[in-house]
Amino acid sequence: MIKPALSIGERIDALLDAEISEALGSDDRVTRRTAADFEAIRRKPREVEVNFSGGITQRCWSVSRGDRTYRVVYLPTAGYFSLCVESDFGPLDIGVHGPALGCFGSV
Numbered sequence: 001m002i003k004p005a006l007s008i009g010e011r012i013d014a015l016l017d018a019e020i021s022e023a024l025g026s027d028d029r030v031t032r033r034t035a036a037d038f039e040a041i042r043r044k045p046r047e048v049e050v051n052f053s054g055g056i057t058q059r060c061w062s063v064s065r066g067d068r069t070y071r072v073v074y075l076p077t078a079g080y081f082s083l084c085v086e087s088d089f090g091p092l093d094i095g096v097h098g099p100a101l102g103c104f105g106s107v
Contacts, residue, residue, distance in 0.1 A: 009045040012061055012074050016042065016100055023101055034105040038072075041065045048073060050084060051092045062091070063100060072103050083107065 006014070023035035045061040050073055052058065061074040066086050073082050073091060083103040084091035096103050 008061065008076060012045040012063060015074075016063060019099055019101055031101075034101050038064065038101055038104045041067070045074065049090055050075070050082070051087065051089055053093075060091075064104065066091075070107050072100050074100075 020035045020039060023031050026032055026035075041064045043063060043065050045063050048060055048062045049057050050060040058075065058077065060082070061076065062071055063074055063081070064072040068086055071084055071086065071091060073084050074080075075082050075093075075097070078097070080097050081100040081103045082093050083096035083106060084093055086092075096106050
């Protein structure tokens with residue numbers, strides 16, 4: 001029997017699950033706390049239009065509830081996460097990229 005391919009949302013969730021699981025098993029207290037704090041605001045991946053410098057927009061996937069200042073999104077064309085600021089025009093990429101917890105922990 002052939003297993004159906006995972007949806008983009010399921011693939012993103014799997015990336016987050018692995019990253020968080022590793023962080024929660026860390027000996028570093030700050031790493032564990034960052035993972036726990038991220039889990040508290042994590043959301044099911046939701047498609048969102050992200051604004052980039054130069055007027056470029058791209059479909060991405062929001063993976064955290066915004067705090068009216070920041071949110072973490074997944075950039076599928078790049079294959080990594082980004083920290084975005086909230087703006088009147090939607091999320092704006094600020095150039096902080098990498099693992100979800102690294103982006104989240106940078107603020």
